[in-house]
Amino acid sequence: MEGQLSTDNLKAHNAHLKESTVQADVTAGATSSTKSSNKMSLLSNKLSLKDRLTVGGNSMDDKKSDGGSGSKLSSSMNRTRFSRLRTKLKMQSLFGASLSKAGSEVGHKSVRPLENTYKLEPEEGTQFSITNAEKIITNVFEAYLKGRQYDAKKFRLLSKSLADMIKERVKQSGIHRYKIVATVLIVEDCGQSVRLGSRCLWDTAYDNHATVVFKGDGFEAVGSVFATFFA
Template identity: 50%
Template sequence: MSVQGRKNNAITEQGGLNSELKKQKSWSDKMSEKSYDTRSSLNRSGATSRFGRLRSRLKTLAALGYSRNFRNIEESVSLQPTYKMGPDCNQVFSVENAKHIIHGVLEAYLKGKDYDAKRFANLSRTLAELIKERVKNSGISRYKIVAYVTIVEKNEQCCNHGSRCLWNVSTDNYATSVYETKQFTAVGLVFAVYFD
């Protein structure tokens, strides 16, 4: 008798384990049955399934002639190169304009406020987003804008703020503005990096 035959005989002799193994379902079989039951119960109750929106979009795209791998969609969107290596004369990042925007936002939102560490943590993020949007809308295009605001309480301490950048000196620049009160100091920075 071969080794494999001995193993099979040993399993059948130990209480019919072989038949029990056949009766047990694998984990993936149980999960697929469970998901099928869940989907059928959801569809019976009138509720949409979890992937219902995706299925309807795929059906719509298939009706329009697109395949499931979306190759046709990728081919339909083709951008031509512009061969621009620098910004137009009227769309260069203006440091002075950005400084006015930063100082205006900081003064408008922080004037007359008392320092509160919990409130100012969220407020600094909001101010950075607002400054970023206003600089973007100031007439520059093809620039990546990074803005952040730091608000520090005055407690008779010194605070140094530094940054380093690796960029193209002819197109990229930064602007900073400081707003001070008796209780705190707010520093706003904007970095503009041209991308082609």
């Protein structure tokens, strides 16, 4: 009986040891799983934070780059608007009148391609007229130079504007297929002598020019128009 009891006690002791080892393994596995889950949660938190910073498109670098590009674009647009406004104000100060949008958009008309006409001479009534060109130059000078005093800074810009105006008015006077070149020279009258000369290589039958001299208050203006037939 004592041998059986000792044997039974040994079996019970061994079973108790096995149960304790199994429980220890289970607890170790649980702790390792909890550690691994904690690591995974930390990694997920880090990844989510990184995603929020970079993948979502709200990173500091993107904001800086977007802000830099936006600031450059806005500054370039402001410079363009400022230059246009400055040019408009200069024209208003020179001519003393406001410029309309319709007049500024005249030069943006679409160009329509045309077939060759093979015409070697202008049609009747569309030739360049010296008399009409002289009238145009005289009217422009009297409208914008009469009663003015010589000003080197203003007249430097005004001479270019008057030349463009004379050229456009001559083009709209009824001539066709002519290349027009207009020049305006304004010099201060200090009692000196001024001589101007020009040479042209053209067809004397259809090409010609017109020149007008205007005497103002302390200055003289010379306007010339050269017209060559474009065959």
